[in-house]
Amino acid sequence: MPTAPMLIQAESVSREYRLGETVIRAVDAVSLRIEQGEFLALLGSSGSGKSTLLSMMAGLDRPTSGAIRVRERNLAELEADELARYRRETVGMVFQSFNLLPRMTLEENVELPLRLAEVDRSDRQSRVGEALERVGLAARRQHRPSELSGGEQQRGALARALVNRPAILFADEPTGNLDSANGEQILLLLKEIQDSLGMTIIMVTHERPLAERFANRIALLSDGRLVSDGAQR
Amino acid sequence: MRTRDLSELAVRNLREAVLRNSLTTLGVAVGVASLVAMLSLGVGLQTLASQRLTRSGLFDAVFVTSQRNFRGPRQPPPPDSAAKRESRALDDDARQQLSKLSNVTEVYPQIRFVTDVRYAGKSESTSVLGLPDSSRSSGAFEGMTGKYFSSPTAEEAILQIEFAKLLADQPSSLVGKDLTLRYAERAALSKDADDEALLDSMMGSGKPGGISIVPREKTLRIVGITESDPSAGIGGFGGARVYLPLKTAEQLHVAQPDDVQAFLSGNPAKPSYMAMTVRVRSPKDVPQVEATIKQLGFATFSLLDATKSLRVVFTVFDLFLGLFGSLALTVASLGIINTLVMAILERRREIGILKALGATDRDVRSLFFAEAGAMGLFGGIFGVALGWLIGSALTWGTTIYLHRQNLPGVKISYVPWWLALSAIGFAIIVSLIAGLYPASRAARLNPVEALRYE
Numbered sequence A: 001m002p003t004a005p006m007l008i009q010a011e012s013v014s015r016e017y018r019l020g021e022t023v024i025r026a027v028d029a030v031s032l033r034i035e036q037g038e039f040l041a042l043l044g045s046s047g048s049g050k051s052t053l054l055s056m057m058a059g060l061d062r063p064t065s066g067a068i069r070v071r072e073r074n075l076a077e078l079e080a081d082e083l084a085r086y087r088r089e090t091v092g093m094v095f096q097s098f099n100l101l102p103r104m105t106l107e108e109n110v111e112l113p114l115r116l117a118e119v120d121r122s123d124r125q126s127r128v129g130e131a132l133e134r135v136g137l138a139a140r141r142q143h144r145p146s147e148l149s150g151g152e153q154q155r156g157a158l159a160r161a162l163v164n165r166p167a168i169l170f171a172d173e174p175t176g177n178l179d180s181a182n183g184e185q186i187l188l189l190l191k192e193i194q195d196s197l198g199m200t201i202i203m204v205t206h207e208r209p210l211a212e213r214f215a216n217r218i219a220l221l222s223d224g225r226l227v228s229d230g231a232q233r
Numbered sequence B: 001m002r003t004r005d006l007s008e009l010a011v012r013n014l015r016e017a018v019l020r021n022s023l024t025t026l027g028v029a030v031g032v033a034s035l036v037a038m039l040s041l042g043v044g045l046q047t048l049a050s051q052r053l054t055r056s057g058l059f060d061a062v063f064v065t066s067q068r069n070f071r072g073p074r075q076p077p078p079p080d081s082a083a084k085r086e087s088r089a090l091d092d093d094a095r096q097q098l099s100k101l102s103n104v105t106e107v108y109p110q111i112r113f114v115t116d117v118r119y120a121g122k123s124e125s126t127s128v129l130g131l132p133d134s135s136r137s138s139g140a141f142e143g144m145t146g147k148y149f150s151s152p153t154a155e156e157a158i159l160q161i162e163f164a165k166l167l168a169d170q171p172s173s174l175v176g177k178d179l180t181l182r183y184a185e186r187a188a189l190s191k192d193a194d195d196e197a198l199l200d201s202m203m204g205s206g207k208p209g210g211i212s213i214v215p216r217e218k219t220l221r222i223v224g225i226t227e228s229d230p231s232a233g234i235g236g237f238g239g240a241r242v243y244l245p246l247k248t249a250e251q252l253h254v255a256q257p258d259d260v261q262a263f264l265s266g267n268p269a270k271p272s273y274m275a276m277t278v279r280v281r282s283p284k285d286v287p288q289v290e291a292t293i294k295q296l297g298f299a300t301f302s303l304l305d306a307t308k309s310l311r312v313v314f315t316v317f318d319l320f321l322g323l324f325g326s327l328a329l330t331v332a333s334l335g336i337i338n339t340l341v342m343a344i345l346e347r348r349r350e351i352g353i354l355k356a357l358g359a360t361d362r363d364v365r366s367l368f369f370a371e372a373g374a375m376g377l378f379g380g381i382f383g384v385a386l387g388w389l390i391g392s393a394l395t396w397g398t399t400i401y402l403h404r405q406n407l408p409g410v411k412i413s414y415v416p417w418w419l420a421l422s423a424i425g426f427a428i429i430v431s432l433i434a435g436l437y438p439a440s441r442a443a444r445l446n447p448v449e450a451l452r453y454e
């Protein structure tokens, strides 16, 4: 994909954790360029630094050194409020544990990013409906997360991630808590979203077969270092 | 986040942990209630005391005497410095002048004389006092047998019960009966030959434009028997046993002790009074009015010092009540802090999710802050209601007790609107301060760590 514009540019990004005397390099000088519309899978063994790298690119964490440029803005240099705004407007996130708020109904969960982004009330209902429609949960609006299956919860979380129409979707092991059928359904949804909305997707996963089937590109991390990075098909 | 969304989320969060949050809110309510109950008791007792004192006429009155008088009734000797000023007669001109002073509501002379009272063949010598119409509301006639004077000029009398006992074995049987006063009238010297002859016989020689003193009789209907001594407040210094409406008493033109003096000094044309009572708008106006009257050349006397020390007592009283109430509220605010800090531990994950979805530190802080404020608001409202109930129960209990003692009930607890509003405001402010620490701790939470937390 030589002509697509550059969206995320990680330059020698490191993240260290200090535990007393010892320093743990969770992410060690990783450089990565991600173009708009890509579906990138981050693979690696447990503790290799996948979640840490994803968190930094999603604006939840800051690198100890290096720069992460998204549309020419260096996340490492943003103020806390600007970073929150980046998460609100540019980024959608799904997690391994679905992270729906248990005390809210599905539609209230999906409405939450709209509240935070101060979207007008008149627009909210239609956007919530649209997002739930996309993940096939329009009939379950009034249900609480505890009344939904794991797969449904993850689809609800996906609707919540999409409702603000973000440019980038970050997913940290979205299929980790699901059986293979439900996992495949989620990945089909992701693929469909990538194709229809032109969204950039960065997904952490353990499952190489799934990554090979759905992602355009696979990056492999080991001990915090990027050991291979290659396009699929 | 917009305020409306913020408050919706806050209320929703409060609703979801109903038990814990309502216990915390109840804690605030109990704190506010004890504060309100104590202050309402303070306010109520103070209102009661000052009402009684004001109505008694002792503390909003300045007693005025002429420096020329031989002696006032138990009047303190005028200070030396005042004696140097020109002294004035306490006549009708003076009365006009005094009633025109600012903050003065009423000026009336003290009409008091000793005379013979006849009833059913008995004759008793006693002290008679004219009562201004304002004494009707002084509280002195509460629980009186019979009625107050039907009009300010009625030819009626109220008897003090000790005196009534001298006239009849059953004092209450006197109500509706007539009694007769025998008194000496001071009259401008008339052409009536009989009077002139009388005066000549009494005083030696009559001068033109002088006065005469004539014995008279007046029949009055007894309308009431009172157990208290209303003259203690209204007339100033107590001791009268028969009371008439002031205007009726004035029209009798009873010779006053200083008429004799006036007669002797050769300036008898203007009648003057022994003393006058000047009522002012409120006790705090007393010093200024008293000073003005002194400037005019009269001797004055007031009981203001007594109200001052009373106010000191009540201020200290209020302070202590407020202190105990605040202590209760402090305990309540510790409850809020505890609830919110626990909520942070419990809601770490939720905070992490909110932040991942793009909530700013400020959003999170405001959310916790709003929850604390809402607990303060509800606790405050509930607490004021509870405090009012406690106060009402105290009033109710006291009234029952007083009725058993055959006394009229009183309102000892009083929640004025400013107390209610400031108690609610206080509860909100205390809750917000209590929420300050938990809210900023929640806002500082690292989202990555918060999300990892199970």
Ligand SMILES: Nc1ncnc2c1ncn2[C@@H]1O[C@H](COP(=O)(O)OP(=O)(O)OP(=O)(O)O)[C@@H](O)[C@H]1O
Residues within 6 Å of the ligand: A017, A018, A019, A024, A025, A026, A044, A045, A046, A047, A048, A049, A050, A051, A052, A053
């Ligand atoms: N807060 C922290 N303090 C100290 N060390 C940490 C912290 N967070 C992560 N680490 C360490 O950083 C390394 C990378 O962690 P990370 O969560 O990114 O791994 P991962 O690739 O996502 O693993 P998994 O597949 O198990 O989720 C690990 O060795 C981990 O122990």
Ligand SMILES: [Mg+2]
Residues within 6 Å of the ligand: A050, A051, A052, A172
């Ligand atoms: Mg991980």
